[in-house]
């Protein structure tokens with residue numbers, strides 16, 4: 472193996488690396504890393520080696536990610552393949568109990584940086600795996616990753632292994648592609664908490680279910696029952712709606728702007744004939760319009776779920792979800808019964824959980840509304856987070872109870 476280049480990094484990067492942050496972003500230092508180097512050793516302010524990095528000169532923002540902080544780094548790089556396999560095995564072991572429980576057929580087998588596998592995510596979807604690369608660094612390691620997975624899970628056949636290059640840049644947002652056939656599409660059903668969902672691989676960027684939300688649905692299990700009247704805002708393909716119906720909710724209304732996702736939701740409902748679909752209503756509309764109409768008609772609910780995209784645009788102005796929440800909370804309050812529960816989410820690493828809570832508390836005060844936080848929600852179980860790495864804990868939520 473060639474000698475690994477030792478490179479100075481930005482003083483801010485040194486600080487961040489010391490605090491456990493695993494990324495080196497684009498700056499005057501990282502843009503000068505030797506382009507062809509697969510690994511780079513980051514030097515601290517006294518020119519001492521501090522981290523072994525995996526290098527991705529083509530990524531727009533994240534130029535390198537921490538692989539190891541254990542000396543000697545040349546040996547760490549020599550043993551890279553063995554360490555990759557060992558880290559994957561460890562990540563799989565951590566999910567063994569989840570697999571055994573059979574509560575759901577969708578879970579992350581490895582969750583990137585928090586599993587010490589920077590930019591590498593493996594999503595188990597029934598008897599398939601979707602391997603997601605957030606850095607092109609992993610492309611030459613496709614077959615090692617695939618083999619390691621299949622050694623532990625021999626039931627996953629070659630045609631059921633899917634790869635997807637993802638990232639912040641549009642260019643990286645490619646559709647999942649199978650290793651053997653680039654034009655293949657795949658549709659199948661999987662079970663999450665006793666309900667069947669239609670999953671699509673290959674035809675779209677979306678698979679049909681947000682698996683990072685699965686453990687949150689589980690955490691809310693005891694909050695919905697036969698007395699619940701549920702409003703699922705920004706419903707997507709209806710995972711929260713079906714989950715609530717399964718919990719026995721007396722009625723569930725789903726609202727989403729996208730006819731495609733509402734159609735998908737209807738297909739999901741049809742996959743579960745034991746559910747009385749008369750208890751469900753779908754509305755294709757912008758949530759704030761739907762809420763205004765519901766309030767005018769005097770409709771009420773005792774459990775509202777609100778999971779908006781991190782930002783949205785009306786064609787002219789882009790509004791962040793955190794800003795939109797003031798208006799949304801006011802509108803949701805009008806249709807929420809007294810003692811009702813409001814579950815709100817924010818999907819961005821740019822606002823911390825503490826800031827989100829403070830902002831919501833401020834809005835409630837300004838609006839003169841009386842609520843208490845009864846649960847805090849976030850990524851969990853198969854989606855661990857890493858201390859010092861806010862980018863990895865993008866999902867935050869809370870349950871508010873109307874007093």
Ligand SMILES: C[S@@+](CC[C@H](N)C(=O)[O-])C[C@H]1O[C@@H](n2cnc3c(N)ncnc32)[C@H](O)[C@@H]1O
Pocket residue numbers: 680681684705706707708709710711726727728729732756757758759778779780783818
């Ligand atoms: C983050 S996804 C929700 C995921 C869902 N909570 C789940 O766990 O399956 C956001 C959804 O909001 C929808 N959407 C975006 N803007 C909207 C709007 N103004 N009104 C209604 N739905 C909207 C999108 O079509 C998308 O389905």
